[in-house]
Structures are given as structure tokens and as C-alpha cells.
Amino acid sequence: MNLWTWLLLSCLLAYAWKLLGYLVPASLLRNPRMSRIAGTMTIGLLASLTVVNAVATGQSLALDARLGALAAAALALWFRAPFLVVVIVGAAAAAGLRLLGWD
Amino acid sequence: MGLDPGKAEPAAVKILQSPAVRIGLSISVATGLYGVSFGALSVTSGLDFWQTMALSLLLFSGGSQFAFIGVVAGGGSGVAAMGAATLLGMRNGIYGMQINALLQPRGWRRFAAAQLTIDESTATSTGQTDPQEQKRGFWTAGIGVFVLWNLFTALGALAGGALGDPKQWGLDGAAVAAFLGLLWPRLKGREPVAIAVVCALATVLAVPFVPPGVPILVAAVVAAGIGWFSHARSDEGLEPDVDPYAEHHEQRHGHTDHTGHADPSGHTGDLPADRDGGTA
Numbered sequence: 001m002n003l004w005t006w007l008l009l010s011c012l013l014a015y016a017w018k019l020l021g022y023l024v025p026a027s028l029l030r031n032p033r034m035s036r037i038a039g040t041m042t043i044g045l046l047a048s049l050t051v052v053n054a055v056a057t058g059q060s061l062a063l064d065a066r067l068g069a070l071a072a073a074a075l076a077l078w079f080r081a082p083f084l085v086v087v088i089v090g091a092a093a094a095a096g097l098r099l100l101g102w103d
Numbered sequence: 104m105g106l107d108p109g110k111a112e113p114a115a116v117k118i119l120q121s122p123a124v125r126i127g128l129s130i131s132v133a134t135g136l137y138g139v140s141f142g143a144l145s146v147t148s149g150l151d152f153w154q155t156m157a158l159s160l161l162l163f164s165g166g167s168q169f170a171f172i173g174v175v176a177g178g179g180s181g182v183a184a185m186g187a188a189t190l191l192g193m194r195n196g197i198y199g200m201q202i203n204a205l206l207q208p209r210g211w212r213r214f215a216a217a218q219l220t221i222d223e224s225t226a227t228s229t230g231q232t233d234p235q236e237q238k239r240g241f242w243t244a245g246i247g248v249f250v251l252w253n254l255f256t257a258l259g260a261l262a263g264g265a266l267g268d269p270k271q272w273g274l275d276g277a278a279v280a281a282f283l284g285l286l287w288p289r290l291k292g293r294e295p296v297a298i299a300v301v302c303a304l305a306t307v308l309a310v311p312f313v314p315p316g317v318p319i320l321v322a323a324v325v326a327a328g329i330g331w332f333s334h335a336r337s338d339e340g341l342e343p344d345v346d347p348y349a350e351h352h353e354q355r356h357g358h359t360d361h362t363g364h365a366d367p368s369g370h371t372g373d374l375p376a377d378r379d380g381g382t383a
Contacts, residue, residue, distance in 0.1 A: 050303070083275040
């Protein structure tokens, strides 16, 4: 199957999650385990996506300019920069380090 | 400013004086703007313009959208991209239950509300105490983010397509920063940080052994396991409904009505978010 298929399926499943919330009985909301899993999974996935994008190249690990972007973004977040600024700082750090010859 | 104020004018003024509407609008602007980064990253990840727009229009959850393109950019398969995006979308189901309990939308509104159920709209709504304000907050933030997020996604996609070599512009670094920005506001307290560290480690360990994209799903399993077996503090810190962004609102709400403007970093980081991206 090509990318379009998976993409549209993702859209469908995303809507299914959202709609499910409106259709299930409210008592499920009081199930602490479900809410806890939704919370831990959100944190775990975002942490995983952060490191994959920072150090993975295919199936190997690489320490390159992206690590600089990670550090710079963390610094920006520490100083409470808004999201868009954080993203721009990350890009600037990676681009700058490449200019300096660290790829 | 007519000398003869009809009924429409006080109503319009009243709407704009609503704290929930004001907060919803400022969140819409802040979140919508970073649709630019999604659009640009998406086309440099290998998606075309319409695939990028389909994600913003149909999937409409910032975190999941970034997850999808992040897996594709890393050489992962379509099914792995779908897996990461779908697992990250689970929290929207929890948000849906909360909004359903608060707003109780009926008929077509329920289906529209479902699509607009993201970090931003949920937090704007749950940050209010008055039912009328909860309703206004949800719809203002939901519709506002939807419109601006899509507008700026299109802009970013067009700009990104013209950039040439994405690495030269550090766009891979921008993706790293975007994910950290989505994660950051959720790291309140020791437990979320521990979960993030464990999942990051699991990811790094898995990278050499499984196809690209799969390490993210490994981390999801680890995170779900932690959620399943952990008995501690189920109602603190980890649940999306006590998302720091919403807390901010609630805390500040009574003191000032400029909350929306005062706290751009909290808003934008929480997509996820989507916010998913947030966005939305």
C-alpha cells in the first residue's frame, strides 16, 4: 500500500479516537487506568520521537548537528520561549553547526 | 459606534469580553502560527502538498501529524507512521469524554466537536468554570486553531517546497526542537520525567535492531506498560486533563483577564498536540 493509503487510514483512526470519546459512557472516564495510559503514552511517544529525530539515521545512531539542535531547543524552552521560537532556534543551531563543519 | 445601539452590538461586545473567547483567540493565533513549521517539515520529509494538507485538515492533531511525518522522514514505513500517529491520538479520546461531559453536544455538533477535540480546545474549555464560557472557549479555540493551522500549514508547505536542501536550513534540527517543544510542558514532576527518560532509552536501544519507525512503537509499549502497572498518583500530573496549560488558565483566571496573552509558551507547547498540534 502506498503512503496515501496509510495517511488516510491515520486520519480515519484519529477521528475514531476523538469520536469514541463522545460515544462511550461517561463512567469510563472515571477509569483511572485508561487515563493514566493515555498520559504515559503521550509522554513516552513524544520522548521517543524526540530522540529518534535527534540521533537515529535509519538503523544506526549518529551524533551530529541535530544534537546541537536538541540542546539549543532545551535551552530555549528553559527560558520559556514560545513554540515557534523553539523550532527556529533548533533549525538555526543545526544549520549553524553545519556551517562550522560539524555534520 | 452607532448612537442607536441595536441588540447586535452589545451582543458582539459581550462575546469579545468573554475571557474564554479571548483566550481561545490568542491560542488560535499562537498555535496556528506554528502550522508553518509543520507544513515546511512535512514537505521536506517527502510528503507532497496535498498529503500535508490532508493531515492538517483531516487528522488535525499536531502531535500525531508531527509523529507521522517524523517517522516518514526517518525512513519508516507508512504503517509505522500510522501506528505512531494513532497511538499519540489516544489522548484525544479522553479529551472527547471530558468535552462530552461538559458541553453535551447533540446532533451534527457532536461530530463537528469530535474533529475539533485537541489539546488547545480542551484546555481552553476545561480551564473555565461557567458552562457558557466552557462552550465558548471550546468552539472559539477549536474553530480558530483549525482555520489558522490549515492556513499556515499551506503557507509552510509552499515555502518548504522552495527551500531546496532541508539539511542546509537545519530543518532536521527544527523537527527535533518541535518534538521537544511538544514534550516539555508535560514534564511536570519527577514521574513524567522518569517516563520520558525510560522511553528515550528504550528507543535508542531498539534503533539498531528493528526497522525505522518501530523503535517509537517500542517506546509506546513501554509507556503503556508503565501506565498499566503504576498505581501511584493516577490523578496527578499524568492525565491530559491536568495538562499544565489548563492549570495555568485556572490559576490565573480569577486574577487577570489577560491570561491568553500572558502565557504564549504554555499554550503553544501543548498541542498537541497537537496539540497534535497540535494541533492541533
